[in-house]
Amino acid sequence: MSEQSAESKQLRVVVADDQAAVREPLAAVLGLADDIEVVAAASDGSEVLAAVAAGPVDVVLMDLRMPVMDGIEATRRLGEEFPDVAVVVLTTFADDDSILGALGAGARGYLTKNAGRQDITRAIRAAAAGQSVLDREVQDRLLATARTKAPAQGPQQGQSLPADLTRREREVLALIGQGLPNRGIAERLFISEATVKTHINNLFAKADIRDRADAVRRAIEAGLA
Amino acid sequence: MSEQSAESKQLRVVVADDQAAVREPLAAVLGLADDIEVVAAASDGSEVLAAVAAGPVDVVLMDLRMPVMDGIEATRRLGEEFPDVAVVVLTTFADDDSILGALGAGARGYLTKNAGRQDITRAIRAAAAGQSVLDREVQDRLLATARTKAPAQGPQQGQSLPADLTRREREVLALIGQGLPNRGIAERLFISEATVKTHINNLFAKADIRDRADAVRRAIEAGLA
DNA sequence: CCCGATCTCCACCCATGGGTCCAGGTGCCA
DNA sequence: TGGCACCTGGACCCATGGGTGGAGATCGGG
Numbered sequence: 001m002s003e004q005s006a007e008s009k010q011l012r013v014v015v016a017d018d019q020a021a022v023r024e025p026l027a028a029v030l031g032l033a034d035d036i037e038v039v040a041a042a043s044d045g046s047e048v049l050a051a052v053a054a055g056p057v058d059v060v061l062m063d064l065r066m067p068v069m070d071g072i073e074a075t076r077r078l079g080e081e082f083p084d085v086a087v088v089v090l091t092t093f094a095d096d097d098s099i100l101g102a103l104g105a106g107a108r109g110y111l112t113k114n115a116g117r118q119d120i121t122r123a124i125r126a127a128a129a130g131q132s133v134l135d136r137e138v139q140d141r142l143l144a145t146a147r148t149k150a151p152a153q154g155p156q157q158g159q160s161l162p163a164d165l166t167r168r169e170r171e172v173l174a175l176i177g178q179g180l181p182n183r184g185i186a187e188r189l190f191i192s193e194a195t196v197k198t199h200i201n202n203l204f205a206k207a208d209i210r211d212r213a214d215a216v217r218r219a220i221e222a223g224l225a
Numbered sequence: 226m227s228e229q230s231a232e233s234k235q236l237r238v239v240v241a242d243d244q245a246a247v248r249e250p251l252a253a254v255l256g257l258a259d260d261i262e263v264v265a266a267a268s269d270g271s272e273v274l275a276a277v278a279a280g281p282v283d284v285v286l287m288d289l290r291m292p293v294m295d296g297i298e299a300t301r302r303l304g305e306e307f308p309d310v311a312v313v314v315l316t317t318f319a320d321d322d323s324i325l326g327a328l329g330a331g332a333r334g335y336l337t338k339n340a341g342r343q344d345i346t347r348a349i350r351a352a353a354a355g356q357s358v359l360d361r362e363v364q365d366r367l368l369a370t371a372r373t374k375a376p377a378q379g380p381q382q383g384q385s386l387p388a389d390l391t392r393r394e395r396e397v398l399a400l401i402g403q404g405l406p407n408r409g410i411a412e413r414l415f416i417s418e419a420t421v422k423t424h425i426n427n428l429f430a431k432a433d434i435r436d437r438a439d440a441v442r443r444a445i446e447a448g449l450a
Numbered sequence: 451c452c453c454g455a456t457c458t459c460c461a462c463c464c465a466t467g468g469g470t471c472c473a474g475g476t477g478c479c480a
Numbered sequence: 481t482g483g484c485a486c487c488t489g490g491a492c493c494c495a496t497g498g499g500t501g502g503a504g505a506t507c508g509g510g
Contacts, residue, residue, distance in 0.1 A: 103368050108361070119356055126347050131340075132364035136333070139357035143328050146371040166486065167290060171317050179438045181466070194489050201469065211496090212467070213404045216441040217450075223321030223366070225442070245477095391456065406496070419459050426499065436466090437497070 011035055011128050014051045016042040016071065017063040017090075022113075026061070026090075026120075033121045045069025045077075052082050058128050061120070062107070064091040064098055072101045079106035086127035090120065094138050096145060103142070109133040161222050162207050169203035170224070172196060176212060177219025236260055236353050239276045241267040241296065242288040242315075251286070251315075251345075258346045270294025270302075277307050284349050287332070289316040289323055297326045304331035311352035315345065319362050321370060328367070334358040386447050387432050394428035395449065397421060401437060402444025 013036055017023040020043070027038045040051035044066040051057065060078065064071035075087045088109035089102045099110060108127040111120060112135045123133035134142065165173070168189075175185045182200070186193045200215075209215045219225040238261055242248040245268070252263045265276035269291040276282065285303065289296035300312045313334035314327045327335060333352040336345060337360045348358035359367065390398070393414075400410045407425070411418040425440075434440045444450040 100368070100371060103364070108364070115356075119351075119354060122347060122351055122354070122356065126344075126351070126358055129344060129347070130361050131344055131347065132359045132361060133351055134357045134359070136355050136357060139328070139333070142367060142371055143325070146367055147325055147329055167317070168487065174318065174320075176438065177442075179435070179442060181436070181438075183466090191487080192489060194491090195487070197468075198488075200467085204468080210404065211406070213401065213406075213437050213441045216438045217402075217404060217445065220442065220445060224318070393457065408496090416457085417459060419461090420457075422498075423457085423459080425497085429498080 009035070009128075010037055011058045011124060012037055012039045012056055013124060014038075014040045014042060014048060014057050014060045016045070016048045016060060016066065016074070018043045018066040019063075022063075029117055030061070030121065030124075032117075036121060036124060043067075045071060045074030048074045049077060049081070052078060052085055057082075057085050059086045059088060059124050061088050061090050061124065064089060064093065064102060072098075072105045075102060075105040075107050086130075088120075088123050088127045088133070090115070094135070094141060096141060099138055099141055100145070110138045111135050112137065161218065165203060165206055166199075169199050169206070172199045173203055173207075173215060173219050173222075174224040176200070176215045177225025179216070234260070234353075235262055236283045236349060237262055237264045237281055238349060239263075239265045239267060239273060239282050239285045241270070241273045241285060241291065241299070243268045243291040244288075247288070254342055255286070255346065255349075257342075261346060261349060268292075270296060270299030273299045274302060274306070277303060277310055282307075282310050283353050284311045284313060286313050286315050286345070286349065289314060289318065289327060297323075297330050300327060300330040300332050311355075313345075313348050313352045313358070315340070319360070319366060321366060324363055324366055325370070335363045336360050337362065386443065390428055390431055394424050394431070397424045398428055398432075398440060398444050398447075399449040401425070401440045402450025404441070 013030060015023055015027045015030065015038055017026065023041050023043065027041050030036050031038050039055060039057060042048040042051055046069045048060055048062065052060065062071040062075060071089060071091070078085050078087060087107040088111065089107045090111045090113065091098065092113045094112050102110060109123040109132060111123055111133070115135060126133045171189065172185060175188060180188065182193050182196045186196045189196070203209065204215070207218065209218055216225070238255060240248055240252045240255065240263055242251065248266050248268065252266050255261050256263050264280060264282060267273040267276055271294045273285055273287065277285065287296040287300060296314060296316070300314075303310050303312060312332040313336065314332045315336045315338065316323065317338045319337050324335060334348040334357060336348055336358070340360060351358045396414065397410055400413060405413065407418050407421045411421045414421070428434065429440070432443065434443055441450070
């Protein structure tokens, strides 16, 4: 997720769009950024897979509507065969099916075509770094979809954890929920294993958690993991 | 959304975190970016509102858990009174309530504390440009929440587990997922604890499960618990 | 009739987890 | 200037978990 030195790494990008009138100028303008190198252009999903297989690629800038193999399918296959390649979707459509389909297939970014050059380059850099960049409207749709179902769905949701848990205790619980052993938690938080155990003892007592397995369940239940 | 010229505009940023040990170095390191200027530091939500009211501000980097007024409430009020100010959340927690709460209150970005300097500065620039930047885990949670409701997903039972698990191994896994210790599992199945351990060893190997915590997660994921 | 899969159980070993008690340091607030 | 909450850490103890190797019993199918 994090990198220490400046964005010095050269990002190898594949541009995929079935319309040459979009693809060519896009590739040209991206090449202007000195940390981005457009290593291939593709006009459908299978060409993307071929290009990625041919050489090292960091990010694919992907249109969704393409003949032969569409962008969602290509994204899905990339995730299976080349999980280290990040996909940023660039399309004119921002309907729920496209958004959920693409992100569900593993896309890290989703831009609409009113995004500017800066927006696109930024999304490419973010995706390469493991972040996700969405256009505002996309974000809003995604959020709206998520919110219609999540809130107030059951009585056990909100107060599943006592309120008097400390910051540190919550962090520890979250990491337990992610399956880390005490040593791993200690390393992650830059504290000693003894301290981790102290936090665990305290939070187990406060939240009435019996053991680690119970803690994992509670963490997942509370959405911490 | 788009801007044509390079990122020449100086971004005025407010850093909000109740822990000075986090706030101070964060503000310092952000000032290193030549297009970012930290114009204020705040230790709770009301200080954020005061700082924004005092001078022109482009982006607020906001912690969630703060005394007096928390980050979500502050974000909500900023949206009402200063809709042009973008909020990027930077917190240690990535639970559903926090994510949906913050984004629902209008935050444009959501980062966890394992984000590096580049990640944070990128998110600030994106937010100022109207984009949304999320950490990968945050994006995954948001997507998972959105997907559980949107598509008609029927009973998705055991596809996440290998098919060659025996009946007994599945039973044991389910009981692990319910938080039972080996002795409890043994009693439940009327077998000895030694046998339970044997099953556990076998199923861990088959399903590539590392330890009990991992098993709990897998069991829940597979719908066994 | 033997083979293989499954279930059952044992002994042994060591790492990890969970509990207890204690104590120093910090920062905040009355 | 106290007290208090929180984070940090150490020592110690014992229970549990996880791994290895082996072994006997049952049952079904080739």
